Amino acid sequence: MSARAEHIQALVHLMHTTPRPGQPAVLRAWLKNVESDKGEQWNTEFGTDSLFSAWTATPMVQGLYEANRAVLAEHLEGRDGVQLVEVGAGNGELWRDPRFATLKADFMAVDPVAGAVEQAEEAAKAHGWNARGVVGAVPGVQLPEADAIVCSLTLHHVAGWDAQERARHGLTGPGKKEALQAMAESLRARGGLLLLNEADIHCDLSLPPGDPVLLDRIVDSYVRRCGMGLVRAMHGAPEHLQARWFTILCEWCVRQLDVADASYADRDVYELDVGRWMDLLVEGGFEIVERRNTDSVGLFFQYVCRAV
Numbered sequence: 001m002s003a004r005a006e007h008i009q010a011l012v013h014l015m016h017t018t019p020r021p022g023q024p025a026v027l028r029a030w031l032k033n034v035e036s037d038k039g040e041q042w043n044t045e046f047g048t049d050s051l052f053s054a055w056t057a058t059p060m061v062q063g064l065y066e067a068n069r070a071v072l073a074e075h076l077e078g079r080d081g082v083q084l085v086e087v088g089a090g091n092g093e094l095w096r097d098p099r100f101a102t103l104k105a106d107f108m109a110v111d112p113v114a115g116a117v118e119q120a121e122e123a124a125k126a127h128g129w130n131a132r133g134v135v136g137a138v139p140g141v142q143l144p145e146a147d148a149i150v151c152s153l154t155l156h157h158v159a160g161w162d163a164q165e166r167a168r169h170g171l172t173g174p175g176k177k178e179a180l181q182a183m184a185e186s187l188r189a190r191g192g193l194l195l196l197n198e199a200d201i202h203c204d205l206s207l208p209p210g211d212p213v214l215l216d217r218i219v220d221s222y223v224r225r226c227g228m229g230l231v232r233a234m235h236g237a238p239e240h241l242q243a244r245w246f247t248i249l250c251e252w253c254v255r256q257l258d259v260a261d262a263s264y265a266d267r268d269v270y271e272l273d274v275g276r277w278m279d280l281l282v283e284g285g286f287e288i289v290e291r292r293n294t295d296s297v298g299l300f301f302q303y304v305c306r307a308v
């Protein structure tokens, strides 16, 4: 058995046999024994050979894209000159699909990382779309009137429910609600749709650094669900993907436990659970038209919303 297979077998065994309160400690001990190529940090590199491209090839992320493509294809069918926005562009993988080839669109990608914006623009230009990239972060970027905004696995990077909650925790500026209000504003005129994709896990500002509940929730989303989903996906996958998924399992899932100790300024994960995302969407000015889980591990949910 290869060293990698042994590490995976040990991890699965630990997760199945250790009661929840003991799991963070055994995971940290497991990680110390694992040789993994640290490669790159989460959400920093978006080229075709990046770990991010391996991440977008996982069944969990492919399921999410498929759900988004199906809704977009139906919503945009027969329309001409559609206005599309992706907030948090990643590598633009969502748009690399022949279903979009016949669409005539203006496309805008917003992302604080220039490499991500370039990748999304490239994907849009391959369809002959008029593509515009903005290196910036929401809330704060002026969004155009749109027929659809996709905000996938991105809004959880904005800390706090709203400006008030942020202020209570010593942070300035707007929060998630204000970001959603700006998206609703840009969708209203054209009767557009928001497609929001997020994990079902509450770890926002009300859980302070070092809180054991925060740690348990990070383990729940990144290891019990995402990590075990990766392990399942590895069976029978091509070697080059297995190798990179193993690095993701170690460096982006198990090492994510460190997030629980990071200060508010350094933490970049501020998720909500399904009920809270739904309440926030309504407060942000949306009606939720559809909601579905898009993977087999109960991790990511798609919310299809119309501005009211």
Ligand SMILES: C[S@@+](CC[C@H](N)C(=O)[O-])C[C@H]1O[C@@H](n2cnc3c(N)ncnc32)[C@H](O)[C@@H]1O
Residues within 6 Å of the ligand: 043, 056, 087, 088, 089, 090, 091, 093, 110, 111, 112, 113, 116, 136, 137, 138, 139, 151, 152, 153, 154, 157, 158
């Ligand atoms: C997990 S990736 C998701 C990418 C893509 N939407 C997908 O579903 O594959 C999150 C992306 O959001 C970007 N991002 C982080 N904070 C953001 C913000 N406040 N506004 C816009 N994009 C942001 C990151 O740089 C990264 O490209």
